[in-house]
Amino acid sequence: MSGKYFITTYGCQMNVHDSERIAGILSGMGYEACDSIEQADIAVFNTCCIRENAENHAYGNIGMLKKLKQANRNLIICVGGCMMQQIGKADILHKKFPYVDIIFGTHNLDNLQSLIEKKLAQKKAVIEILECDGSVKEDEAMLRSSYPNAWINITFGCNNFCSYCIVPYVRGRERSRQSSFVIDEAREMVAEGYKEITLLGQNVNSYNNGTDDIKFPELLRRIAAIDGKFRLRFMTSHPKDFSEDLVRAIADNEKICNCVHLPVQSGSDRILKEMNRKYTSGDYLRKVEMLKKYIPSCAITTDIIVGFPGETDEDFEDTMRLVRTVGYDSAFTFVYSRREGTVADRMPDQVPEEVSKERIMRLIDLVNSQTREKSATYIGKTVEILCEDYDDRKGMYLGRDEYGRMAYFASDQNEIGNFLDVKIEDANGISLKGEIVNKR
């Protein structure tokens, strides 16, 4: 088979990595990537359902494809991902957009080749959504698109059932990949020249719970022991399982970045209980203290939801207080989004949108001021940056330090994938600007 494909991805890093798997399947079939959907013979939408706005965004983009399909009858439009995995969503999409050719879920992404072959042999749409069978695929063909970063899945699914979250329903029960396969994949990535490895899972700290295989801190240690210069990161850590052993593994290994994403979600104990997070704000702050005791410079980032059902002004003030206490390097802030089928969706006292909006603006102001303060401390310092990309608009290269802080700098040669010492001259909110003083 030959032709061109274009993949549009919504949502989190997990989905970005799933798209690398989709690209691996399509290129294995003989298709080549192209730069715009207009040139494509196969257009894939990898959807996300974690919040309503990601869903609306996908609907909007799929809706705009009607004209393209009319102009090119041979175009194959595929819609997959976790939005399709929600009960009834595939039928709604099929009725709304009858010109979509293939609809698939998160658990049959690997069948994409056979779904495409089926579609090529029949006129009507192919719809296949499978339930999670609990299996874990190893050794999958990927077409990685994020050099110098290599994403590696270590767990799939989630068992935590936070009351607001749809993930456990669409991604299934938590299961881990075997450590030997993960370590081999990491070794292969380093040998291929990748300079940063990020281990991915909804809750990496529960890696291999319930099996005899090694646990997460040991997995980190073994990957950090691979020869070569590279950085090792991971996400996401659930605070309830964030252990001292893990912090020691980070502290003892140069290659493991001193940067931890530790979603708190709320600073109110009452709301945390309603969210089913299984920790109090005190438990969380004690883990942060433990982390800072071992690694005083460690960057801490978080996720926060405002406007969870029943959140009062006092609950929100508790969140503001906790944010001030921790002093985050950066934070993702979300307005609570009702997800059908979750426990929180059935709770009374849904918070009015205007109230949530007002709260999130105040929270964003606070988080931004903390981020700006941290950025300002960089001025005059020289930091090691891994160059990740080139920004056409700015005409500058960009990369991050081990703490995840983004820096821009100029160079007249391709620096992507290089470690560089950059002297910071300017700090503009979240990003820094500097000059290369040394190349490694």
Ligand code: 5AD
């Ligand atoms: N509404 C708002 N934010 C949500 N998240 C997950 N579910 C919801 C929801 N229903 C956020 C959480 C999580 C991040 C990935 O997305 O903060 O940590």
Ligand code: SF4
């Ligand atoms: Fe969702 Fe909670 Fe699982 Fe994270 S830990 S994916 S928020 S259920």
